Amino acid sequence: MSEDEKPRDDSPAVSRRAFALGAAGVAGLCAVGGVGVALAGDGNLLRPPGGQDEAAFIARCLKCDKCRSICPENCLTVCVLENGLVNYRTPRIDFRKGYCTFCNECIEVCPTQALVPFDPSTEKIGVAVVDVNECIAYQGSGCHICVDACEYEAIELNDSGKPVVHAELCNGCGKCELVCPSATYRAYTGSHARGINVEVWKEA
Ligand code: SF4
Ligand code: SF4
Structure with a gap:
């Protein structure tokens, strides 16, 4: 089975082993990139549509998992500790399973407007x-x-x-x-x- 075919654990529950592995990853990031990278990540996360203002998104995201759960294209996943402590459990795009059709369902289900209305004819996920x-x-x-x-x-x-x-x-x-x-x-x-x-x- 290839890496791409392996089932991913996208569920909100976090096993002790996964947490320990993530913590080890953060420790590694501290060693390689310093505390700043360990806390904030490398700044290269693709967010769901409407979440491209990273500072505003982080300030509002509750990590409730509603957007990932509702995405009919299965193109959202959640960040792990290696993505930075601040980003932990926030949603990010993963195009290995699906692509974004701009259906707006994630934007509509977001309870805090961390994801705001998005026009794919003028705006970009990336x-x-x-x-x-x-x-x-x-x-x-x-x-x-x-x-x-x-x-x-x-x-x-x-x-x-x-x-x-x-x-x-x-x-x-x-x-x-x-x-x-x-x-x-x-x-x-x-x-x-x-x-x-x-x-x-x-x-x-
Ligand atoms: S707009 Fe639709 S397809 Fe795109 S990430 Fe949101 S829920 Fe998924
Ligand atoms: S080039 Fe851009 S718009 Fe076209 S399929 Fe790739 S990501 Fe989508």
């Missing part, structure tokens, strides 16, 4: 970024599955037949990351990486 070291099209396969999957025409093939992302058109829905077959095709390398991944959008 932006897709091609990893040329993992994308099998860049290894000469001719794959264009992400190009075909994108509902926003945010990816096209360049003159060499390789996918490139137009950041201004991408809203970070994650469909390209979900369908990317790179990990399957390159499983023999031991890699679970996708050839395209949605990352936090940092405007220049």
Whole structure:
């Protein structure tokens, strides 16, 4: 069974073992990145739509798990201690199981307006970024599955037949990351990486 196929424990209950592992992770973060990283994480968490103002989101999120529970696409999970103590049990996006259809159900169920109304035609969860070291099209396969999957025409093939992302058109829905077959095709390398991944959008 591959890492991607393994069932994930997304339930709110936290086992002692999971907590101990998380605590060990925080200790590791303290050693590697300092106390600041251990407390706040690395700042690269993808939040559900409407939660992109990180400071406002953290101030309001009750960690009630309602958004993750209601998501019909199964694209939300919760942060563990390695994501930073402040973020622990807050929701984050995980496009390995589903992509966001902007159905708004998570926004509507949020009791504190930590998630606010979101317009996917003008706002972004994040932006897709091609990893040329993992994308099998860049290894000469001719794959264009992400190009075909994108509902926003945010990816096209360049003159060499390789996918490139137009950041201004991408809203970070994650469909390209979900369908990317790179990990399957390159499983023999031991890699679970996708050839395209949605990352936090940092405007220049
Ligand atoms: S908008 Fe809908 S599909 Fe997207 S994360 Fe929220 S509940 Fe899931
Ligand atoms: S995340 Fe991927 S599929 Fe979604 S709009 Fe951006 S490029 Fe298209």
